[in-house]
Amino acid sequence: MSAVTTAAPPPAPERPLPAPTRESQPFWDGMREGRFMLQHCAQCSKVRHYPRPVCPHCFSMECTWKEAPLGGAIHAWTVCHHPFNFFFKASAPYIVALVDMDAGVRVNAQLKGVAEADLAIGRRVKLGFEPVDKEVTLPFFVAG
Amino acid sequence: MVHPLRDKAAVSGVGDTAYTRGTPTNALTLQFEASLAAIADAGIDPRDIDGVIPYFPGGAIAEDFIANLGLRDLALSAFIPMGGATTVAAIQMAAMAVATGVCKHVLISVGRTGYSGARVSTRLQQFPVFAQAAEFEAPIGMFAPAQLYAQGARRHMELYGTTPRHFAEVAVTTRQHAILNGNVVMNKPLTVEEHQASRMIADPFRLFDCSLESDGGAAVIVSASDRARDLKKPLVTIMGAAEGHPDSPASIAQRSDILEFGLVKSAPRAFAMAGVGPKDIDVAQIYDCFTFTVIRQLEILGFCKTGEGGPFVMDGRIGLGGELPINTHGGLLSQGHVVGLNHVIELTRQLRGEAGRAQVKDAEVGLVTGYGDMGDGSIAILRRAA
Numbered sequence: 380m381s382a383v384t385t386a387a388p389p390p391a392p393e394r395p396l397p398a399p400t401r402e403s404q405p406f407w408d409g410m411r412e413g414r415f416m417l418q419h420c421a422q423c424s425k426v427r428h429y430p431r432p433v434c435p436h437c438f439s440m441e442c443t444w445k446e447a448p449l450g451g452a453i454h455a456w457t458v459c460h461h462p463f464n465f466f467f468k469a470s471a472p473y474i475v476a477l478v479d480m481d482a483g484v485r486v487n488a489q490l491k492g493v494a495e496a497d498l499a500i501g502r503r504v505k506l507g508f509e510p511v512d513k514e515v516t517l518p519f520f521v522a523g
Numbered sequence: 524m525v526h527p528l529r530d531k532a533a534v535s536g537v538g539d540t541a542y543t544r545g546t547p548t549n550a551l552t553l554q555f556e557a558s559l560a561a562i563a564d565a566g567i568d569p570r571d572i573d574g575v576i577p578y579f580p581g582g583a584i585a586e587d588f589i590a591n592l593g594l595r596d597l598a599l600s601a602f603i604p605m606g607g608a609t610t611v612a613a614i615q616m617a618a619m620a621v622a623t624g625v626c627k628h629v630l631i632s633v634g635r636t637g638y639s640g641a642r643v644s645t646r647l648q649q650f651p652v653f654a655q656a657a658e659f660e661a662p663i664g665m666f667a668p669a670q671l672y673a674q675g676a677r678r679h680m681e682l683y684g685t686t687p688r689h690f691a692e693v694a695v696t697t698r699q700h701a702i703l704n705g706n707v708v709m710n711k712p713l714t715v716e717e718h719q720a721s722r723m724i725a726d727p728f729r730l731f732d733c734s735l736e737s738d739g740g741a742a743v744i745v746s747a748s749d750r751a752r753d754l755k756k757p758l759v760t761i762m763g764a765a766e767g768h769p770d771s772p773a774s775i776a777q778r779s780d781i782l783e784f785g786l787v788k789s790a791p792r793a794f795a796m797a798g799v800g801p802k803d804i805d806v807a808q809i810y811d812c813f814t815f816t817v818i819r820q821l822e823i824l825g826f827c828k829t830g831e832g833g834p835f836v837m838d839g840r841i842g843l844g845g846e847l848p849i850n851t852h853g854g855l856l857s858q859g860h861v862v863g864l865n866h867v868i869e870l871t872r873q874l875r876g877e878a879g880r881a882q883v884k885d886a887e888v889g890l891v892t893g894y895g896d897m898g899d900g901s902i903a904i905l906r907r908a909a
Contacts, residue, residue, distance in 0.1 A: 395661040403658065429655050429774060455681075455781060457673035458726035459664055463644045467664045472723070475665050477674050477776055487674075487776045488663050495726075500681050517662055 392465040396515050402430040405444045410516040413508045417447045417482055428484035447482035449506040450523050454479045456490065456498050476520050478504055488518040526796040530760040532618035533751035534905060535628070536565025536744035537868040542708050542859030544638040546738040550582045553740030554634025555591055561742035566755030567628060572744075574599035574620050574629035576613040578862050580649045582634035598626050604652065606895025607810055608766065608785065610743075610864040614903040615764035617745035627750060632742035633861045639738050643667055652896045655773045668812060669733055671897070673725040675781045676815040680727060682830065685818065687727060689833035691718040693814040694731045694856055696842045701853025703843070703880040708737045709857040732814040734855035741864035743871070748908075758908035759874045762888070763797030765789035766901040775897050786823045786892060786900030793890075794825075797904040801825040804904075805886040806873050807847060808866035810894040811854040820892055820900075821849075843881060851881040866891045867903070874907040 399407045402418075406428075409416030419426050420434035421441035433440055456476045462468040476490040476498075486506060493504075505523030510516045538560025540553050554577070562569050569592040576599075577583050583591075585600035599620050603609045610631060617629035637643070644667050647653045656666055665671060679685050698713040713731060721730035745761070752758050767789030771778040794800055801824055809817045818832035826847060827835040835841075841849045852858050852869035859865060870891045872878045878886075886907070893901040 397658045455674035455678040460723040463667035485776045
């Protein structure tokens, strides 16, 4: 009796997703709501990103969260060709722009709708929100 | 004032395995094969080891050394969580341990199956320092070192006019050195054209800008200089050693200057401890996870100014017979990736006059760097004792 191959096709690779921490949960909650939320020191009011428990300027452990503007300027970029995670194989090559946000922190996210030849330090971009599932929304950039 | 650690410790033994892509054995076995070779090179009894600083995660831990080498009284067991900066940072820690008398002989070792075992993106998930990148950058398609470091390379190109041709020079020169060494993964010549035609990994890094995923083991023994003087091999002392951590150490993205490496902090300390400067260096082994990483470190070390690293590597300057021969063993780009401990081994062999066809004539003082995680930087300056 010949063997019948019933092996299921391999599952589609899963997108790596953030595992929010106590410190970062408000950032991800904001993303889900379409708002770019940043952590500020409650004592000296300086902004900090990525989120963490202590202000490195005045050592206060109290913080507040404020909505930040979505604009920024390109600081650097890379174009990812080799998919180190197979999830990204279908979308490669893709541009990841490191952006100086007007709020005073940086964000690394994929830049969409801009040709590689048009990339330049200082080019204005704007942050957008891409829902991935009901919990997670990720940032991306478009020309600003 | 002479730094109290200057020349008080020595690299007394070095050993490595074959560097391959594909191995029938595992990281633990490779690590012990290299460790026993280093112990034999020093001419000591394995049971004389009383300090261990193994690369972690992956490979042997202190308990393995006690069990396998029959260590009677291990006085120091430490991990240094600095990725590729670990093995050279371990030189500083080992030097402190033997100079103070806490230990007699400290064994620094690596066993790695980067080709046959888990690949880089998988391995990095074990690293606490990659937690922020895992949360904020992996989901948008950015996690591997090639990707994380590529943005700095691109910015350097945009600001200073550094070009892929400069990158190619590092790759091609390193390959030439590898061929002279022989115990290497990449033993065929590489041309500039082949480098420039190799597939893009993370722009501006092409395949031949990236270090190897390979299998191998490497080990180094650090002993007090007074003790090492009576051992088998010529005395090579540690003039200076330091580790450095950049600002925003777990996130390059949030660092005010993404081209600042920890080496900015550690290099001045190591040069001051050693009492020498860049002009005194006869040969250098520069951590070469990527071609650009070499160019930027040469700037930070003071061999040239910031922005001039690209032109600096041209015209044979970094090749044998040049002004500053670097990575005379083939480096991580062409010999093998054992987290840079092969760089320490090669520097020691150069200063002993054991570097074979790649020997730098009259090499007396040399330096070695480590670079890892999100830009940690370590450095050691060694010299052949008079």
